[in-house]
Amino acid sequence: MEKKTIRPSIGGSGEGKLLLHDLVAEEILTRLPANSLMRFTCVCKLWRSTILDPCFQQVHRARSLPSDRVVPLRRAPLRRVRIALPDPCLRRKVRPRYRRSLTASFFFDPAANRASATPLLAKSRSFFPLLSRHLLL
Amino acid sequence: MASAPENEKNASAPEKKTLTLKSMINNEEFVVDEHVALQSVTIKNMVDSDCAGDVIPVPTISGEILALVIEYCKNHANPSASEDDLKKADAGIVAKDIYTLIDLVLAANFLDIKGLLEVTSQKIADSIKDLPHQDVREIFGVENDYTPEEEAAVRAEHDWAFEGFP
Numbered sequence: 001m002e003k004k005t006i007r008p009s010i011g012g013s014g015e016g017k018l019l020l021h022d023l024v025a026e027e028i029l030t031r032l033p034a035n036s037l038m039r040f041t042c043v044c045k046l047w048r049s050t051i052l053d054p055c056f057q058q059v060h061r062a063r064s065l066p067s068d069r070v071v072p073l074r075r076a077p078l079r080r081v082r083i084a085l086p087d088p089c090l091r092r093k094v095r096p097r098y099r100r101s102l103t104a105s106f107f108f109d110p111a112a113n114r115a116s117a118t119p120l121l122a123k124s125r126s127f128f129p130l131l132s133r134h135l136l137l
Numbered sequence: 138m139a140s141a142p143e144n145e146k147n148a149s150a151p152e153k154k155t156l157t158l159k160s161m162i163n164n165e166e167f168v169v170d171e172h173v174a175l176q177s178v179t180i181k182n183m184v185d186s187d188c189a190g191d192v193i194p195v196p197t198i199s200g201e202i203l204a205l206v207i208e209y210c211k212n213h214a215n216p217s218a219s220e221d222d223l224k225k226a227d228a229g230i231v232a233k234d235i236y237t238l239i240d241l242v243l244a245a246n247f248l249d250i251k252g253l254l255e256v257t258s259q260k261i262a263d264s265i266k267d268l269p270h271q272d273v274r275e276i277f278g279v280e281n282d283y284t285p286e287e288e289a290a291v292r293a294e295h296d297w298a299f300e301g302f303p
Contacts, residue, residue, distance in 0.1 A: 020239075020243065020277065023242060023246055024277060027242070027255070027258035028242075028258045028261050028262050028265075031258055031259050031262035031263075032262050032265075033266060034298075035297075035298040036266040036267070036298075038295035038297075038298035039269070039270050039295070039298045039299055039302060040270050040273060041291055041294070042270045042288055042291050042292050043270050043274050043277075043281075044274070044279050044280065044281055044282050044283065045282050046282075047279070048291060
């Protein structure tokens with residue numbers, strides 16, 4: 001098949017490019033599995049910053065759970081993760097040998113990469129599916 | 138059947154209203170039932186606010202793509218279609234090459250047809266997920282703004298994802 005050249009609405013002016021980028025990012029990239037996403041960080045700088053953006057990852061996670069794993073965030077500091085544990089009672093119920101996997105689940109959680117404590121608490125309800133899954137193990 | 142304006146109001150039952158959509162790229166016209174066209178939120182807003190004339194011009198969408206969009210809208214406007222039928226029909230509509238799909242996703246976005254946007258995006262994601270990133274760059278017309286060193290560094294960050302890829 002003859003390869004079409006990219007149309008003006010896509011590759012031409014800066015504005016069209018951004019429009020397509022928004023669409024691609026919002027609708028298409030969030031539907032990709034994690035390993036494809038990590039490869040596509042090499043496409044260009046804009047794709048990389050989009051893919052590694054915590055908000056993007058949150059949308060991606062919402063779309064891919066429960067069938068897919070969440071993209072691991074390489075830069076997420078583990079220490080911050082402990083603050084993310086929403087409820088002290090829950091922490092007590094977890095036997096020590098499970099703590100590790102529990103922390104890991106927060107490590108994987110893009111929301112845990114947020115800087116301030118307030119959004120973490122506000123989002124804490126969304127942590128429960130993850131928590132209960134580990135407690136069942 | 139292209140541009141015949143339909144003004145038959147002789148029958149007793151209320152006549153189905155039609156709209157004409159015209160692709161501004163190759164001037165192709167499509168006459169569709171109003172309730173079919175109204176699945177596009179963009180067209181619905183135009184009709185609701187009375188800015189739609191007899192012919193609705195659709196810029197930036199070719200006739201070929203507009204035909205696909207209308208096919209989708211017709212399928213989904215049919216109240217007797219089962220979910221399975223719709224799924225099959227949708228799969229048929231998006232069984233196209235990647236460049237057509239990109240046009241289709243832009244059209245679905247412009248016309249604001251949520252369902253079509255979703256199935257097309259999913260299909261695009263499925264078709265690019267196993268491609269090397271160089272091909273993805275070419276498909277979307279993205280310019281590589283990394284230096285070779287930078288690209289190697291980014292690649293090293295997620296080395297595990299590149300197994301089996303150039």
